[in-house]
Amino acid sequence: MTDDQPAPRKAGAFDIRVVIAALIGFYGVVLTVMGLVVDTAADRAKTGDVNANLWAGLGMVAVAAAFAISARLRPVLVE
Template sequence: MTDDQPASRKVGAFDIRVVIAGLIGFYGVVLIVMGFVADTAADRAKTGDVNANLWAGIGMVVVAAAFAISARLRPVLIE
């Protein structure tokens, strides 16, 4: 790096992928907890004997992890 080039730095917590990962991950964890705690036979009958909260929560946590990994491996650099 020379004197005429400005230093680059990472956006970090202000990257939109980090915010999205946090929100989706939080709601995913809430759904996983609800899938274990509030799973009733009536709810399973509505969904064809599938624990919809649990599977949706797992999917959301996986998507949140993908966003977080993406933000970590390919950070946005600002000048």
């Protein structure tokens, strides 16, 4: 690297993994809250006595955390 070239910077919020993590995380939190608050016997009967909103929400939160950790540990460098 010479003096006339700027040092590479991190992509930060423009990294697609951050955007994906935010979207999946938001929907995951909404589904988790819905699974905890609005859980009726009719909903459980449709899914074979499984709280589908809760489990799907928790899975989405876990995937969002994986994306966020990946973006944090291995940032994209922009020239």
